[in-house]
Amino acid sequence: MTKVVIVGAGPAGLLAAHYLLQRPNNQVEIYEKRGDFESSAFQNDRTFPISLQTRGMDAVREIPGLESALTSFDAEGERRSTVTAGVCMHRGKSERKISRPATLSVERNHIASVFLRELRKANPAENSSLKICFDSAIEGVDVEGKTLKVTKNDSEDVVVPYDVLIGCDGAHSKIRQMLSEQQLIQFSQTTTDESYKSFYISCSSEDGSVKLDGDKIHVWMFGANRVISAPTRKDESAGVFIFPGGQDPFSDLPDAEAVLDYIKSLSPDSLAPLVSLKEAESLRNRPVATLVEVTCDKLTIGSDIVLLGDAAHAMSPSLSQGCNSSLQDVQVLMGCLDQCKGDWVKALPAYNEKRIPDSQAISELSCYNNPRNKWMRYEFIFRMILLSLLPKWLSNMLLRPLPLMLLAETNLSYNKVLEKCRWWTDRVKNSPSEL
Ligand SMILES: Cc1cc2nc3c(=O)[nH]c(=O)nc-3n(C[C@H](O)[C@H](O)[C@H](O)COP(=O)(O)OP(=O)(O)OC[C@H]3O[C@@H](n4cnc5c(N)ncnc54)[C@H](O)[C@@H]3O)c2cc1C
Structure with a gap:
């Protein structure tokens, strides 16, 4: 048995667990600093639609049932995903529709909660090959001793031994940081010149004058600010309000009315009629999120540590590839493991050699696309x-x-x-x- 410890229950970490548990001789432990999010109510503060394209979906399809779980209704009767086939650019009252191949837009939080639910379903509690620990943040890694220090919300720190460590702890990866402090990896991390807030609008205005196409991603551009939104829910379109870093346009506005007035000044005809007073108030109070870009000089350390997903290559969302490339990382890694007949000592260097050119290329493409x-x-x-x-x-x-x-x-x-x-x-x- 190989004990594989995965840090981070985001899309990359959870998909990696699915793949590993379909292969023999793996015992998987996942450590996630958030609380259990499978059954918790949806947090609107940090979710937005993710466009899953060929690369991401190919990786998802290798796990039976996962694609249909992503596209079916959830317990609240909501779908939280939609098939979009292009972009609709709004300018004044006019619209310019640009057709593109169909992709699946899914809310970010939904991807992780569906992956988690399906993982548990396929590996019920009595199956000792899977252990998931929430409220457990990794605070230290001892590379020589092959152990992690885990801080749990409700108890003492624990030391967790591993045979293989998969770091999927996102753009601000603690694992990456600690490996760098031990001079085992070099990386660059920059904050992009854009920030965003999650933003929810109706799919149609109350007076019926505006109705968003259900199969398009909608874009409004106002100078350096823009809104991107996809109708992932029944009557609601989820998206982001993007603005230059450090210049939150809502921070000085006194109340929701002022937020609505501001949105009216940008787009009185096609966006403002879709924004409720309640959403205007939420938008004002939501935290500003920054975007970071990360590139690493290597993706694996020796034959037992690998970084996947945003931990290895966080990028601006301009090309909609962050999640797609994270899911593809998992598929490529498992392909290397299969080729090496389950031998991690051979598979990890093979993965590094195969994936690093792509990892660096997608970072560059995302950085210089817009x-x-x-x-x-x-x-x-x-x-x-x-x-x-x-x-x-x-x-x-x-x-x-x-x-x-x-x-x-x-x-x-x-x-x-x-x-x-x-x-x-x-x-x-x-x-x-x-x-
Ligand atoms: C506005 C926006 C729009 C985007 N749109 C798209 C899109 O259209 N298409 C696309 O492909 N991508 C998109 N992305 C990118 C996508 O969200 C990420 O690339 C993807 O979520 C990365 O998955 P991950 O599993 O690597 O990391 P994450 O989703 O960040 O998951 C990391 C997990 O690790 C946990 N964690 C962190 N630190 C620790 C620790 N110390 N100990 C334990 N657990 C820890 C976190 O709580 C989290 O659950 C977008 C991103 C943004 C910001």
Whole structure:
């Protein structure tokens, strides 16, 4: 038996547990600093729709039943996921619809709670191969002794031995930090120049003047601010209000009325009618979340520690790849393990060699996808429209590809996508920023 300790019950950690428990000789322990979230009420503060594309869904489909669990109704009769086939850009009263291949938009909190529920279902309590510890934060790692120090909310610290340690503890990974302090890994971590708040709007206005297409991701752009929203619930569209870092547009507004007035000043016709007074008040009070980008010089340490998901490569959400690449990490790692016949000593170096070019490529693509000034933004939208209108053979002949399109429409490796899109990422990198 190999005792695999997974730190973090996010999408990457939970999917890794699913994969491991489908393979023989693994005993899995998961440590998660949050409380048990399977049955707890949905927290709206930090959720938003995640667009799951080919790469993420391919990884999910290897676990029987997981895809249908993601798309079915939950206990409250809500679906919390929807199939979207493109983007609807709102400007004044007009809309510009850009068709794109269908993807599944799922609320972030829903992904983790479905993965957890299905994991428990497939591995009932009497099955000793799975142990999940909530309210348990990792505070130390002894690489030589192969142990973790775990701080539990309600009791003394405990020391947990491991054979293999999988760090899936997200963008601010403690495991990564501790490995770096021991000079076992080098990483860079930067806060992006954008922050966001979760934001919920109705799918239709009370007077019936506005109705959001149920199969589109909706985007409103106001200079450096923007709203992105997907109708994942019955009458509600979940999304984010994004603004330049440190410039919360709501912090100085005295009350919900003032928030509504502010939104009316940005988009009186298509966004403001969808915002309730209650939501305006919540928006004012919600915490501001910052976005970080992380790249590591390696993904594995020796033959017994590996970082997956945001812990290994957090990125800006501009390309909708953070979760997709996290889920693909799991699939690639397990592919290496299978190829090495379950031998972790061989599998981890093989994984590092195979995945590091893609991990670094997707970080670069995400970092330099978004135009940084008005003119490039116009060009970006114009190219997107052309690409969606022209027949494929003609657009392939006339237009160079954009990262967003190649990632959504192909299953090319991230490294290959970067190769084909360097013309764009280099231009973004070298363009003057107006933020
Ligand atoms: C606004 C926004 C929009 C996004 N949209 C998309 C999208 O459309 N498509 C897409 O693919 N991705 C998207 N992403 C990215 C996606 O949310 C992440 O890439 C994904 O959640 C990463 O999963 P993870 O399991 O690696 O990390 P996380 O989801 O961050 O999970 C990490 C877990 O580790 C736990 N943890 C942390 N520290 C400790 C500790 N010390 N001890 C124990 N447990 C710990 C945390 O509580 C958490 O449960 C978006 C992100 C943002 C912010």
